[in-house]
Amino acid sequence: MMSAVVRAEGLTKRYNGRVHALAGVDLTVARGEWLGVMGPSGSGKTTLLNLIGCLDRPSAGRLLIAGDDVTTLSQAELVRFRRNHIGLIFQQFHLIPYLTALENVMLAQYFHSLADEAEARVALERVGLGERLHHLPAQLSGGEQQRVCIARALINQPSLILADEPTGNLDQANEERVMDLLRELHAAGHALIVVTHDPAIGDLADRLIYLDHGRVVREQGLRPLAGGALVR
Amino acid sequence: MLIRLLGDSLRRRTRRAAVAILAISVGTALAAALLGISLDITEKMAREMRSYGANILATPDSGDVQLEVGGITIRPPAARGGIDETQLVKLKTIFWRNNVVGFAPFLSAIVEVRDQQVALTGTWFDRTLTLPAGASVRTGADTREKAASTSTFRTGVRVIAPWWQVEGKWANDEDPGAAMVGSALARRLGLRVGDAFTAHYAGRPLALRAVGLVSTGGYEDEQIFVGLTTAQGLLGLSRGADKVLVSALVEPDDRLRPDLRGRDPAQMTPEQYATWYCSPIMGAIVTQVKEVLPNADVRPIRQIAEAEGGFLSKVGLLMTLLTATALAASALAVMTAMTASVLERRTEIGLMKAIGADAGQIALVFLSEAGLMGLVGGLLGYVAGLALAAFVGQQVFAAAVSPPPAVLPVSIALALGVALAGSALPVRQAVRLDPVSLLRGR
Incomplete structure (x- = not known):
């Protein structure tokens, strides 16, 4: 069995003490695995992603990421853990509008340690934006903005990349480009958790879980990982 | 970034x-x-405040009981003129000499004018004093140096009491017959500017002329003012004054270094004393005035000093x-x-x-x-x-x-x-x- 990058046991999130956004989810994601998460709106997909992304804390349960129990970390430790281990890709891209593509990537480096322009440039070239380094987000197409977001997620070499509807705001052509990038990341050995409504994206995953009312109601898929090993 | x-x-x-x-x-x-x-x-601001009057009083330190009534110091004749006015120039040699705005000696007597007992005071109206080159001036609590050059400065009542309102003109210090008469007294005696009158003291007559009438709203309105030498001559003195008023710029005591406030200078360490001595506060300046007028009892005029x-x-x-x-x-x-x-x-x-x-x-x-x-x-x-x-x-x-x-x-x-x-x-x-x-x- 591959070593797990994420292990969730009885992961629960309640709002106002009563509303169960997540109700006892057990989950394991192996290193290099691509996990797809699908389900109807309000099923708890984004809540699960926020908990694994250390943006939120569970109400109950245990969550180990890269071997560390993040439920025991203080707020400051959680922030440090997030910037060292997790890369986030958002549906709305969330780029700083007054910073260029290059600066948006360097911002993640700055908060992590030190901004390194050469490294940020390579990351953008890797997502095909070598010619658009000094463009502001408003001067980029949706697909290009999402690629900046991916470059930013990768820049600090996270052990886990989380994507929330990464193609939700893109046209067909750009969706293809982003999907290619996700495939490349997977092939390079990154562990991915991708929340999506799009079955085409879901099909790219090694394994797919379906959430409903905060529970995993279905799980499918077992395919060889990039390294040849089988998931689970 | x-x-x-x-x-x-x-x-x-x-x-x-x-x-x-x-x-x-x-x-x-x-x-x-x-x-x-x-x-x-x-x-x-302190200089502005100084226009409200002198804030330091020096009187002869004779040890006897003295009484001041209506601005007149009452003393036995033998104790008159206990402060030598020729020493007053030394006030410009103290450490805070530049804070001394002015000073004036006063010598008073009760005289008879037109059958009335009135107070006559000799003073400096407007004098220019000279501090010669080489005079020893203070540069610290324990240090002195010689003045590099001769300096002159104006002093007298016109400097320390600029609020005096004068009808006519100010008397000239060098004119032995010139007198300034308090406005209330002038009314009582029927005197006007330019009128001549005679003052009698111990049977000796003194011919005077009212060159100006003084109005201050205070006891000066009831007195006659003449040059100091005129008053000394009337009293049979060659020199001396009964009191000296000094107008000095001082800062409030709360400007003093906190650990020195309220302390008795006699209990201070040499370093603390030097700091206290070189602070422009009332206590330090009074001490320095006393150093140059050793036979005088020097003290602040409390109501003015405190109000200021x-x-x-x-x-x-x-x-x-x-x-x-x-x-x-x-x-x-x-x-x-x-x-x-x-x-x-x-x-x-x-x-x-x-x-x-x-x-x-x-x-x-x-x-x-x-x-x-x-x-x-x-x-x-x-x-x-x-x-x-x-x-x-x-x-x-x-x-x-x-x-x-x-x-x-x-x-x-x-x-x-x-x-x-x-x-x-x-x-x-x-x-x-x-x-x-x-x-x-x-």
């Missing part, structure tokens, strides 16, 4: 930043002006309160601007937190912005403060104000303090924002 964030943030919120900078500038300008004025003008000290302290307090109010108002304006900035940038803050910014890094972004605004506002405020201080100095004290260089760093520090204090709550708010809600647009 921080500079980039800062520059962009300020460029995109120019108007809001300008309002915050303006608020800081106004507060700092007022603080710089009041600070500059209070540091530079204290001496000018109290006034200067209250002006200082008023300035401090005004400054604090202005700075607090500036801090509130900064808080408003920074709160608006945080609200406007909350999605940005959420993103920064999501991609790894910790509380310190978020705070640094906003505090740097506040610090930069504080720096610019402080510099602008300092320049405006200098102009304001010059205006106030000219309008209120009719004097140029030259704030010391220390006002610049203090102004900048105050502006930074205001900017950072005003930003404290908005920054706390920014640090506590929840990235999950913000990224969802809530």
